[in-house]
Amino acid sequence: MATNNQIAAEVLEAVGGEENIQSIAHCATRLRIMVHDQEKVDIDTIEGIEKVKGAFFNSGQFQVIFGTGTVNRIYEEINKLGVEGSTKAEVKEEGAQQGNKFQRAVRTFGDVFVPIIPALVATGLFMGLRGLVLQEQVLALFGLAPEDISDNFILFTQVLTDTAFIFLPALVAWSTFRVFGGSAIIGLVLGLMLVTPALPNAWEVAAGNAEALEFLGFIPVLGYQGSVLPAFIAGMVGAKLEKMIRKRVPESLDLIVTPFLTLLIMITLALFVIGPIFHIVEEGILSGTKAILGLPFGISGLIIGFVHQIIVITGVHHIFNLFEIQLLESQNANPFNPIISASIAAQGGAALAVGLKSSSKNMKALALPSSLSAFLGITEPAIFGVNLRYFRPFIMGLIGGAAGGFLASLFQLEATGMAITVIPGILLFLNEQLLLYLLVNIVSIAVAFGLTWTFGYTDKMLEDK
Structure with missing residues (x-):
């Protein structure tokens, strides 16, 4: 059985040697390699190497599948052989222009939403556990009934299950700013502005318990609790705006002027233009998804x-x-x-x-x-x-x-x-x-x-x- 060091050496040789490697990183299951010359990569040889579960080019990257855990060890051995690794972000950036426009757009969606998923996974698990614990059959095992559960316990479970979705626009705006090269903290604050308690709560408005504010007699203004697209678009535009402002502001004033103008302009656009328009788009996408799932x-x-x-x-x-x-x-x-x-x-x-x-x-x-x-x-x-x-x-x-x-x-x-x-x-x-x-x-x-x-x-x- 070949050692991880031997496998790493074989992979390096089959991709054309160290001199053919532009950058290399890994994710949960794959080595992700940017090469200078794809013709020098011997895919058949790589697929025959022990522990390799597949190899292919995708969006400009040469990806070698090893599986969870194994890929970390192979990557470490490659580093020991003198090949310096890059971050996944750097490898992605180098391959960013590969593929058609739709593929690049979807890849950007992935870059934005993948970092948020762990929080949503945890929230989903909390929802599942609450559903299990509050089942009558489960409560009966402990001699309890639903009415025996205290309001404070219910409140505690709501903190676990509701927080991520209440502040979802903040998470989305933060991640979008990060992906598009803006300051993540400005994105976070912009997202929090979209769900500030000073605005009518979106869920209360939907339930008929509150009314949206009206500006100029026709622009509805409300909070965007749970919304995704308005925060994504605001984050994308905001990150580009921030970079544009930063280029034009003297360095001595950058710390004050850039975040001030970015947040002022973006919250105005988000509440009066981006929010109302893309909330309608979001509702349309959701209705279409539900229609397909409801066949x-x-x-x-x-x-x-x-x-x-x-x-x-x-x-x-x-x-x-x-x-x-x-x-x-x-x-x-x-x-x-x-x-x-x-x-x-x-x-x-x-x-x-x-x-x-x-x-x-x-x-x-x-x-x-x-x-x-x-x-x-x-x-x-x-x-x-x-x-x-x-x-x-x-x-x-x-x-x-x-x-x-x-x-x-x-x-x-x-x-x-x-x-x-x-x-x-x-x-x-x-x-x-x-x-x-x-x-x-x-x-x-x-x-x-x-x-x-x-x-x-x-x-x-x-x-x-």
Whole structure:
């Protein structure tokens, strides 16, 4: 068995040596390498290196999949061999102009929303735990009834479950400023201004318990609690405005003038122009998303469950973060999550079938850990390392995802959060939906496994490859 140091040396050689590496970083599962000359990269050799689960070019980056944990160790060995690493932000910046305009726009969405997701994951888990603890059956185990729960305890749970969504515009504006090169603290303050208690609360206005202010007789002004697009657009414009002002202000006045003008101009634009316009756009997107998810007879789950992993391999799936955040904010539930969980589980089921059916030790060593990774919610090793490489297992996984998505939609499953799926996703269904959620994922895995075992893979395909 090769050591991590040997594997790192083999990877370096196969990408054309240190002199062909422009920059290198890693994420949770992959090495991300910017190279000077793509022709010097020997992908076939890299895919044959021990522990490598797949390799491909995407948006200007050469990405080598090792899987969670392993990638950190390989990266450390590469550093020890004299190759200095870059930050992920630097690698992204170097590849920022790669791909078409839509891909670049979606990549920007991902850069903005991915840092926010951990807070929303935690919030979703808090929602799930509160739902579990407050169930009558669970309370009965301790000799309690719902009326025995104190108001102070309910208030404490609301602090855990509501805070992130109340201040969501602040999180979005902070992250957007950061991505577009502005001062993150100015973005944070701008976002907080959008939810200041001095403005009518958006949720109170929606419930009819408060009225929006009117300026010039037709411009509605209110807080933007839970909104995403107004904060995103305000953050994007604000970051560009800040950089423009900073270029024109003398250095001695920069500390005072730049933040003053940026916040003054941006809160005016955000409340009177950007907010009203993009709140309508946001409502339209949300209505469209709900309409698709509301298609009858499980059709929405059938479609989404089939196409989701196809979208994942294009790299533009981060746009779904916006949809899920909007769903959670508007209805405290996420019907999208159980459908994509089914599609993810199915790819794991297909990879598991390949691993168990193959007589190749190398294939088993690749496919079985990849299937486990998929069951933990990360499909890249299974897709790029196994299923898509032989194509038919990937198609069987898509069919399994469609079957599970169909059931998730038919059962009207709704997660309490986002960003975790399959086994970890259980924590988002700690209520009366739990058994149905497990059934959906089991069906997805079983269909994909059965089809792959029967029609999707033989060792002859491995020999042909």
